[in-house]
Amino acid sequence: MKKLFLAIAVLFSLQMTAFAGSADLFDLDEAALNEEFSSLTQLEEFVLGQPGQLSLAEISQYDDQLLERLDLNSAELQANMFRPNFDLFTDIEWAAFAWGFCCGPIGVLIVLIGNKGNEYIISSLIGWGVSILMSSAWWVLSI
Amino acid sequence: MLSHGQQLFRIKADFSIKERAADGSSKLTMGTVYYDLNNRVILYNITFPEKGQLVIADSMMTTLTHDTIVNQVKSGIVPEFSIFHLALTGRLNNYGFKDSFFKVDKVEQDQGQVITTWRPGPQLAKQVGKVIMSNQNRQLLGIAFFSPEEELLNRQIFKDYTKVQGLSFPTRIIQTVYREDGQSKQITTYRNLVLNELENDLLYNFALPK
Numbered sequence: 001m002k003k004l005f006l007a008i009a010v011l012f013s014l015q016m017t018a019f020a021g022s023a024d025l026f027d028l029d030e031a032a033l034n035e036e037f038s039s040l041t042q043l044e045e046f047v048l049g050q051p052g053q054l055s056l057a058e059i060s061q062y063d064d065q066l067l068e069r070l071d072l073n074s075a076e077l078q079a080n081m082f083r084p085n086f087d088l089f090t091d092i093e094w095a096a097f098a099w100g101f102c103c104g105p106i107g108v109l110i111v112l113i114g115n116k117g118n119e120y121i122i123s124s125l126i127g128w129g130v131s132i133l134m135s136s137a138w139w140v141l142s143i
Numbered sequence: 144m145l146s147h148g149q150q151l152f153r154i155k156a157d158f159s160i161k162e163r164a165a166d167g168s169s170k171l172t173m174g175t176v177y178y179d180l181n182n183r184v185i186l187y188n189i190t191f192p193e194k195g196q197l198v199i200a201d202s203m204m205t206t207l208t209h210d211t212i213v214n215q216v217k218s219g220i221v222p223e224f225s226i227f228h229l230a231l232t233g234r235l236n237n238y239g240f241k242d243s244f245f246k247v248d249k250v251e252q253d254q255g256q257v258i259t260t261w262r263p264g265p266q267l268a269k270q271v272g273k274v275i276m277s278n279q280n281r282q283l284l285g286i287a288f289f290s291p292e293e294e295l296l297n298r299q300i301f302k303d304y305t306k307v308q309g310l311s312f313p314t315r316i317i318q319t320v321y322r323e324d325g326q327s328k329q330i331t332t333y334r335n336l337v338l339n340e341l342e343n344d345l346l347y348n349f350a351l352p353k
Contacts (some may be wrong), residue, residue, distance in 0.1 A: 016252065022251065022253055022256075022258040022260075022277075023253035023254040023256045023258060024277060024300075025275060025277070025287050025295075026277045026284055026285030026300055027281065028286075028300055028302070028317060029168040033317065033328075033330070034326070036163060037163065037328075037330060039160050040163075040169055040171050041161065043171055043333075044161065044171060044173065045264070046160050047171075047173055047191055048159075048173075052175075053189065053190035053191070053194075053268045054190075054191070055191055055192060055194055056189065056191060056192035056193060057193065059191075072169055073169070086319070113316065
């Protein structure tokens with residue numbers, strides 16, 4: 001009987017936890033969020049407060065100390081969605097590279113069918129290119 | 144003011160996107176977004192940090208500066224599941240899940256919220272996890288996406304609803320993306336909502352340069 005009561009109590013507590021967890025999932029700590037985004041919010045308000053639509057470069061001319069005061073990095077802000085298509089050092093996917101390197105065009109085709117995104121396709125093409133270069137170098141050295 | 148029964152088909156809003164990445168870096172993007180229900184192209188006309196355009200159409204995300212394409216990648220965002228499309232078609236309260244391959248698994252009430260758990264059909268259960276949605280006062284409060292292994296991947300909270308010409312629209316969306324290397328957070332703010340604007344046809348029906 002004791003075990004039965006315990007089981008019911010555990011089940012009840014689990015249910016209560018699950019219910020609490022579901023609503024708590026969407027709780028928001030506004031104070032912490034405001035603190036975390038305070039510099040960006042100040043910059044946003046500054047941009048909104050200027051007449052016309054100023055770019056970062058124009059704002060830097062207007063007030064070259066602003067980003068420093070807000071402890072924001074100009075390069076980070078600039079490096080937004082207009083970055084180059086593919087950064088060799090950060091975007092390369094080594095698994096896709098290996099497919100291209102080991103299997104050549106078949107490997108590239110397999111990556112294409114996998115349809116995981118441009119980074120994967122470019123990585124497989126780079127892998128294929130590197131394997132061609134290495135094969136060519138080996139062939140030249142062996143003559 | 145829209146007359147009774149008039150269909151909503153266009154939305155325009157000024158936006159700010161504030162981002163804090165897991166590595167501590169910050170981003171601020173500002174501009175105006177345009178969406179036409181019939182054209183199904185989202186155009187972000189960006190003014191900050193530099194002038195340019197971001198176009199989402201046909202599962203592709205294209206960035207342009209000076210009317211020249213500088214980047215084009217496959218996008219995880221489909222215009223039909225964007226907040227603009229869902230709001231204009233009156234399906235934002237269920238995020239369009241009612242007409243998807245997800246089925247309601249569980250509905251419960253907690254702390255004034257209606258919590259709905261959606262699960263994908265058996266054919267996709269190995270690739271896609273459950274989705275938990277919260278509604279409060281008949282408005283979408285939050286949505287959380289999980290992996291098939293029940294790990295929280297992405298959480299969005301919809302706050303500060305405004306009512307413009309009968310349309311209820313959240314003006315602040317807080318998104319958290321959970322990754323192995325940490326959390327990245329994004330706050331999107333919308334201002335100056337305009338519905339059914341009859342000007343700026345070229346922006347609502349934006350065509351990418353050939």
